[in-house]
Amino acid sequence: xxxxxxxxxxxxxxxxxxxxxxxxxxxxxxxxxxxxxxxxxxxxxxxxxxxxxxxxxxxxxxxxxxxxxxxxxxxxxxxxxxxxxxxxxxxxxxxxxxxxxxxxxxxxxxxxxxxxxxxxxxxxxxxxxxxxxxxxxxxxxxxxxxxxxxxxxxxxxxxxxxxxxxxxxxxxxxxxxxxxxxxxxxxxxxxxxxxxxxxxxxxxxxxxxxxxxxxxxxxxxxxxxxxxxxxxxxxxxxxxxxxxxxxxxxxxxxxxxxxxxxxxxxxxxxxxxxxxxxxxxxxxxxxxxxxxxxxxxxxxxxxxxxxxxxxxxxxxxxxxxxxxxxxxxxxxxxx
Amino acid sequence: xxxxxxxxxxxxxxxxxxxxxxxxxxxxxxxxxxxxxxxxxxxxxxxxxxxxxxxxxxxxxxxxxxxxxxxxxxxxxxxxxxxxxxxxxxxxxxxxxxxxxxxxxxxxxxxxxxxxxxxxxxxxxxxxxxxxxxxxxxxxxxxxxxxxxxxxxxxxxxxxxxxxxxxxxxxxxxxxxxxxxxxxxxxxxxxxxxxxxxxxxxxxxxxxxxxxxxxxxxxxxxxxxxxxxxxxxxxxxxxxxxxxxxxxxxxxxxxxxxxxxxxxxxxxxxxxxxxxxxxxxxxxxxxxxxxxxxxxxxxxxxxxxxxxxxxxxxxxxxxxxxxxxxxxxxxxxxx
DNA sequence: ACGGGAAATGTCAGCGTTGTCCGAGTTTGT
DNA sequence: ACAAACTCGGACAACGCTGACATTTCCCGT
Numbered sequence: 001x002x003x004x005x006x007x008x009x010x011x012x013x014x015x016x017x018x019x020x021x022x023x024x025x026x027x028x029x030x031x032x033x034x035x036x037x038x039x040x041x042x043x044x045x046x047x048x049x050x051x052x053x054x055x056x057x058x059x060x061x062x063x064x065x066x067x068x069x070x071x072x073x074x075x076x077x078x079x080x081x082x083x084x085x086x087x088x089x090x091x092x093x094x095x096x097x098x099x100x101x102x103x104x105x106x107x108x109x110x111x112x113x114x115x116x117x118x119x120x121x122x123x124x125x126x127x128x129x130x131x132x133x134x135x136x137x138x139x140x141x142x143x144x145x146x147x148x149x150x151x152x153x154x155x156x157x158x159x160x161x162x163x164x165x166x167x168x169x170x171x172x173x174x175x176x177x178x179x180x181x182x183x184x185x186x187x188x189x190x191x192x193x194x195x196x197x198x199x200x201x202x203x204x205x206x207x208x209x210x211x212x213x214x215x216x217x218x219x220x221x222x223x224x225x226x227x228x229x230x231x232x233x234x235x236x237x238x239x240x241x242x243x244x245x246x247x248x249x250x251x252x253x254x255x256x257x258x259x260x261x262x263x264x265x266x267x268x269x270x271x272x273x274x275x276x277x278x279x280x281x282x283x284x285x286x287x288x289x290x291x292x293x294x295x296x297x298x299x300x301x302x303x304x305x306x307x308x309x310x311x312x313x314x315x316x317x318x319x320x321x322x323x324x325x326x327x328x329x330x331x332x333x334x335x
Numbered sequence: 336x337x338x339x340x341x342x343x344x345x346x347x348x349x350x351x352x353x354x355x356x357x358x359x360x361x362x363x364x365x366x367x368x369x370x371x372x373x374x375x376x377x378x379x380x381x382x383x384x385x386x387x388x389x390x391x392x393x394x395x396x397x398x399x400x401x402x403x404x405x406x407x408x409x410x411x412x413x414x415x416x417x418x419x420x421x422x423x424x425x426x427x428x429x430x431x432x433x434x435x436x437x438x439x440x441x442x443x444x445x446x447x448x449x450x451x452x453x454x455x456x457x458x459x460x461x462x463x464x465x466x467x468x469x470x471x472x473x474x475x476x477x478x479x480x481x482x483x484x485x486x487x488x489x490x491x492x493x494x495x496x497x498x499x500x501x502x503x504x505x506x507x508x509x510x511x512x513x514x515x516x517x518x519x520x521x522x523x524x525x526x527x528x529x530x531x532x533x534x535x536x537x538x539x540x541x542x543x544x545x546x547x548x549x550x551x552x553x554x555x556x557x558x559x560x561x562x563x564x565x566x567x568x569x570x571x572x573x574x575x576x577x578x579x580x581x582x583x584x585x586x587x588x589x590x591x592x593x594x595x596x597x598x599x600x601x602x603x604x605x606x607x608x609x610x611x612x613x614x615x616x617x618x619x620x621x622x623x624x625x626x627x628x629x630x631x632x633x634x635x636x637x638x639x640x641x642x643x644x645x646x647x648x649x650x651x652x653x654x655x656x657x658x659x660x661x662x663x664x665x666x667x668x669x670x
Numbered sequence: 671a672c673g674g675g676a677a678a679t680g681t682c683a684g685c686g687t688t689g690t691c692c693g694a695g696t697t698t699g700t
Numbered sequence: 701a702c703a704a705a706c707t708c709g710g711a712c713a714a715c716g717c718t719g720a721c722a723t724t725t726c727c728c729g730t
Contacts, residue, residue: 006398006478008716019680024718032678049474053398054454056716059390060685063341067434067455075420076628078413085410088437097451099402099434102423116432119389120402139384143341260617279614282595293411343686354710359688367708391686394715 007048015044027052058121066096068303069117070150071127073105079252079275079292080128083150086296087126094304096123107131118145124303129154146306150299152195153316160302162295162317166196169288169321170203173248173272176323178211181333182246182270184219186237188258189250191224200250200274219244230257238265245333246270252277259285262328270331276324286329290321342383350379362387393456401431403638404452405485406462408440414587414610414627415463418485421631422461429639431458442466453480459638464489481641485634487530488651495637497630497652501531504623504656505538508583508607511658513546516668517581517605519554521572523593524585526559535585535609554579565592573600580668581605587612594620597663605666611659621664625656 009027013020018037025033026041033041044050058065070087072080088098101117103110110131117125124146125137134149135156141147147159154161177185187204189197201220208216218240221233230253237244238261247262247269249255255273262269273280276289298317306312323329344362348355353372360368361376368376379385393400405422407415423433436452438445445466452460459481460472469484470491476482482494489496512520522539524532536555543551553575556568565588572579573596582597582604584590590608597604608615611624633652641647658664 009718010716020716021681021718022679024716025679028718034678037678049478051450051475052454053394053456053716055390055394055398055400055456056685057718058685059388059394059687059715060717060719062685063388063390065390065455075423076417078416081413081416081419082411084416084435085437088410088435092437097434097436097455099432100419100423101432102427104427115386119386120400120432121388121390140386143384256613256617259614263617277613278591279594279612279618282591282598283614283618344688345686355686356688356711357709359686360709363688369708372708388686391715392688394685394717395687395689397715 006053007045007050008053009050011048012041012045012050015048016041028057063121065121065123067099067120067122068096068124068126068300069099069101069114069120069122071101071103071110071113071117071125073103073128073130075100075102075104077252082292083296083299086293086298087300088296089293090297090300090304103130105130111136124148124307126150126299126303127154128152134159144310146303148299148302148306150295158314160306160315160317162298162302162319164196164290164295165318165321166199167203167206169290169323170200170248170250170274171207172203172321172323173274173286173288173329174204174207175210176325176329177246177248177270177272178207180330183208183211183213183333184242184244184246185213185216186219186221186234186244186247187216187250188221188230188233188237188247188254190222190228190230190233190253193224197222197250204248204250230254231261232257234258234261238269244269246272246329246331249273251275255280255285255287259283267334268331270329270333272323272329280324281326284327286326287324288321289324290319295319341388342380342385343388344385346383347376347380347385350383351376363392398456400456400458402434402455402457403431403459403461403635404434404436404449404455404457406436406438406445406448406452406460408438408463408465410435410437410439412587417627418631418634421628421633422635423631424628425632425635425639438465440465446471459483459642461485461634461638462489463487469494479645481638483634483637483641485630493649495641495650495652497634497637497654499531499625499630500653500656501534502538502541504625504658505535505583505585505609506542507538507656507658508609508621508623508664509539509542510545511660511664512581512583512605512607513542515665518543518546518548518668519577519579519581520548520551521554521556521569521579521582522551522585523556523565523568523572523582523589525557525563525565525568525588528559532557532585539583539585565589566596567592569593569596573604579604581607581664581666584608586610590615590620590622594618602669603666605664605668607658607664615659616661619662621661622659623656624659625654630654 009020009023013023023041026038091098101113103113107130126148128150129152133156134154137147137157149159149161249258252275258271273287276287344355344358348358358376361373426433436448438448442465461483463485464487468491469489472482472492484494484496584593587610593606608622611622
């Protein structure tokens with residue numbers, strides 16, 4: 001009594017005494033079917049537990065599905081998931097579903113994963129570029145599949161992209177520290193190779209240069225080694241002979257580490273994180289915040305827009321950031 | 336110069352001067368094709384940007400895809416996303432991809448969303464039941480699609496399920512409070528209708544009954560109204576004429592609220608949350624913890640197991656919880 | 671009663687792939 | 701040297717559905 005085979009249109013048609021096309025009409029078109037027939041068909045379908053096969057339907061209809069792919073690097077990072085939530089919501093408004101795939105932050109697997117998804121004939125592809133080079137996607141793009149790169153720009157590929165105001169956001173944070181007198185400001189982040197971190201680092205340096213601080217190398221902790229935790233990075237900064245009076249973090253992992261170390265630091269060290277987090281308000285941590293849901297929604301909208309207007313120019317969107325002052329970033333330097 | 340049509344097996348075959356079956360062999364079987372032909376075919380495929388159409392392949396192969404669906408209630412809840420991460424990982428090991436769909440915690444949309452996914456011929460269905468009744472899935476189950484209900488048992492449906500040790504975990508937390516003398520213990524959670532909350536509430540009552548406390552109603556805050564935040568619930572407990580000396584939270588949202596209110600409470604109120612969270616260690620918050628990734632992996636494994644052995648009995652798995660003592664749960668009652 | 675037009679239903683082919691079966695060419699065994 | 705076995709490649713049909721087009725049925729006015 002296992003797996004009896006699935007009913008098809010033809011089975012339903014036979015039972016209802018109509019042609020399969022009529023059944024098809026009942027389930028798809030909804031046009032030109034008498035109420036009588038319609039009910040008879042629906043009855044038979046129910047009895048046979050019929051469910052239309054979207055595979056066949058989509059194939060027949062020209063190989064387009066209702067699926068949009070989102071390729072994510074690290075699934076356990078809450079940031080990406082929130083972005084995914086935004087994407088899903090926007091897609092749902094248009095009757096599309098999202099498939100999620102992970103490259104496990106491994107550049108090598110990116111093309112493999114993407115390829116598998118494209119074989120599924122996804123309607124559009126959203127991805128967080130991990131590999132060095134996305135030129136392999138150019139063919140697909142020319143075939144009309146919208147490609148949107150999320151959080152980082154794609155390399156060697158013309159594609160829509162949505163990124164954060166990384167540089168500006170970080171510069172604003174650092175400026176708010178220099179405005180109250182800080183000059184010795186540490187920067188922690190890892191890993192350093194990534195676009196977002198490079199941008200934020202640039203913003204940090206830029207803001208410091210504005211107040212005449214040009215040598216920042218010894219205050220930068222950009223550890224590629226994941227074993228070096230944010231906590232250790234902060235500690236190594238504090239252990240300097242001339243330690244910074246303020247620290248900024250380039251990513252959300254840095255914030256948690258910094259909070260742990262800096263809580264019982266005396267004299268207190270100012271801190272501003274990048275990316276808001278739960279309880280940051282209760283803890284009084286100032287952060288550069290942005291709306292990750294909106295990042296996802298925007299990415300989805302770009303894809304949908306491209307679908308509606310295939311010949312439009314490529315768009316680059318920046319999601320604004322804003323500094324939220326909660327106290328930790330307003331601690332003045334000790335005098 | 337838009338959307339030139341996509342190359343098919345036949346196109347590649349024509350260019351390579353072979354039959355389409357041979358091209359098919361190159362891309363699928365890998366059997367019985369000479370090295371010469373193989374390379375010629377691959378060359379032509381590349382030139383034409385050919386990519387096999389999985390829609391057609393799956394249809395031909397009998398309508399089975401490599402996709403497993405996970406139907407989630409609320410996309411923004413980090414708990415579900417972590418579960419999803421676990422599912423994705425386990426599936427990836429078996430070459431399957433995950434599609435994620437949301438019911439937006441609306442019982443009405445559950446059947447609609449599930450139906451759409453089943454029409455896509457997903458290989459298995461994992462879902463967090465939201466609706467009152469999942470009997471509508473019985474037909475599909477009989478057709479051989481594994482159905483696994485996650486975090487809550489399905490209702491009126493025979494299906495594998497994975498849930499947490501809700502009752503035991505909560506009871507353990509409360510016992511650890513009663514062991515150090517607490518008797519007046521508040522319980523916050525919302526909404527109350529949900530299985531997990533009912534179970535945890537039962538665990539709470541059970542542990543209190545063991546020490547002779549049977550009237551707990553006035554210490555229970557089970558607000559269905561989402562406008563009543565966890566913070567307000569905690570505050571209303573503290574405002575009682577005879578306020579509790581300890582509070583336990585039935586969900587992760589409760590913890591954040593409790594932390595905010597209880598930080599500057601004097602005399603200090605003991606607290607234990609359900610579900611671990613970032614910085615809980617730094618804040619010294621005791622919690623009942625569990626591994627959400629493992630919850631996801633287990634759900635995926637159940638589905639895979641059912642796929643491998645369709646006639647196996649239905650399985651119910653409980654994911655263990657454990658109490659992590661970090662201080663907030665070890666505060667004794669004031670004397 | 672009859673023609674005409676719209677509504678309801680049917681026929682047929684084909685979307686892109688692969689399983690089955692078959693044939694031609696090549697190697698192996700005795 | 702000849703059958704047997706094996707390798708490589710092709711023709712054809714079918715997976716379940718729908719678009720184009722054809723046909724039947726029904727209703728209405730005159």
